[in-house]
Amino acid sequence: MADQKDLLGIAGMTAEEIAAILDTAASFQGDSPGSPRKSTALSGKTVINLFFEPSTRTRTSFELACKRLSADVINMSSSGSSVSKGETLVDTAQTLDAMSPDCIVIRHESAGAPHQIARHTRASVVNAGDGAHEHPTQALLDAFTIRKRKGRLDGLKIAIVGDIRHSRVARSNILSLTCCGSDVWLCGVPTLLPQDIVEITNSHRSRVHTTISLDEAIDEADVVMMLRVQFERMGESFFPSIHEYCRYFGLTQERMKGAKPDVIVMHPGPMNRGIEISAEVADGPHSVILDQVSAGVSVRMAVLYRLLGGA
Ligand code: NCD
Numbered sequence: 001m002a003d004q005k006d007l008l009g010i011a012g013m014t015a016e017e018i019a020a021i022l023d024t025a026a027s028f029q030g031d032s033p034g035s036p037r038k039s040t041a042l043s044g045k046t047v048i049n050l051f052f053e054p055s056t057r058t059r060t061s062f063e064l065a066c067k068r069l070s071a072d073v074i075n076m077s078s079s080g081s082s083v084s085k086g087e088t089l090v091d092t093a094q095t096l097d098a099m100s101p102d103c104i105v106i107r108h109e110s111a112g113a114p115h116q117i118a119r120h121t122r123a124s125v126v127n128a129g130d131g132a133h134e135h136p137t138q139a140l141l142d143a144f145t146i147r148k149r150k151g152r153l154d155g156l157k158i159a160i161v162g163d164i165r166h167s168r169v170a171r172s173n174i175l176s177l178t179c180c181g182s183d184v185w186l187c188g189v190p191t192l193l194p195q196d197i198v199e200i201t202n203s204h205r206s207r208v209h210t211t212i213s214l215d216e217a218i219d220e221a222d223v224v225m226m227l228r229v230q231f232e233r234m235g236e237s238f239f240p241s242i243h244e245y246c247r248y249f250g251l252t253q254e255r256m257k258g259a260k261p262d263v264i265v266m267h268p269g270p271m272n273r274g275i276e277i278s279a280e281v282a283d284g285p286h287s288v289i290l291d292q293v294s295a296g297v298s299v300r301m302a303v304l305y306r307l308l309g310g311a
């Protein structure tokens with residue numbers, strides 16, 4: 001990645017490249033996971049955070065990551081920019097490029113928007129989530145959290161449960177975790193499972209399994225990753241009722257009885273408590289959900305540091 005301009009997706013990355021980013025993140029995290037050490041590595045660099053979709057964790061942690069590395073950071077949202085006046089994405093990219101930022105972090109509702117920005121700017125571009133396509137830094141912080149807890153990424157059984165079809169988090173995680181040697185079990189309503197698993201997983205197809213049974217997914221799993229039902233990405237109804245969804249796919253204390261004693265429970269957030277995950281499980285002893293948030297800062301520091309050639 002050191003010789004790469006952008007981070008647009010996990011697709012195309014190797015296990016070695018992923019491990020190198022996680023190692024850099026670990027060196028930033030030091031003894032204080034939530035508040036990595038301050039460094040002057042990116043002093044004099046400018047990062048623009050361009051968010052066309054709502055975000056709490058991703059946006060805040062990119063901003064914190066910039067500040068921890070002493071970069072200058074500018075936050076823009078679509079409502080406060082000329083995009084709300086009808087400016088195209090390419091014009092926005094060229095306008096920002098004329099001000100010579102070193103990096104543009106972009107979240108957009110359309111798949112491929114970061115790739116388009118990357119073609120029209122000299123700055124490094126980081127994809128902070130594009131439609132239902134990829135969310136590479138989320139997958140990297142998830143891999144960081146798993147590796148920290150389990151000591152490795154290879155040979156694990158990882159269940160990803162919920163609205164996988166609409167989830168960029170799931171796509172990037174399927175790519176990164178299978179690339180690093182884990183077995184990924186996708187579990188959900190058949191209509192919410194992806195139609196293009198072969199395309200997503202390319203050479204690691206044999207490490208991806210699907211099931212509509214939550215008990216089967218949880219059985220012997222080292223990690224259970226729950227996903228939000230992304231109602232905002234559904235133009236139609238994908239299951240009959242929320243009540244029924246919770247009954248079959250909601251992670252509750254009762255369901256957790258079938259899990260390994262040392263299983264960890266993850267969720268990228270935002271959670272819909274009482275739908276895909278009960279409050280008891282989200283706040284319970286197996287949950288590493290807040291560890292994921294803490295990891296977000298050091299992992300994004302590592303990505304920015306490596307792309308922008310930190311000294
Ligand atoms: C996710 C996202 O926006 O893709 N959240 C995140 O970045 N932590 C998942 C979601 O919205 O459900």
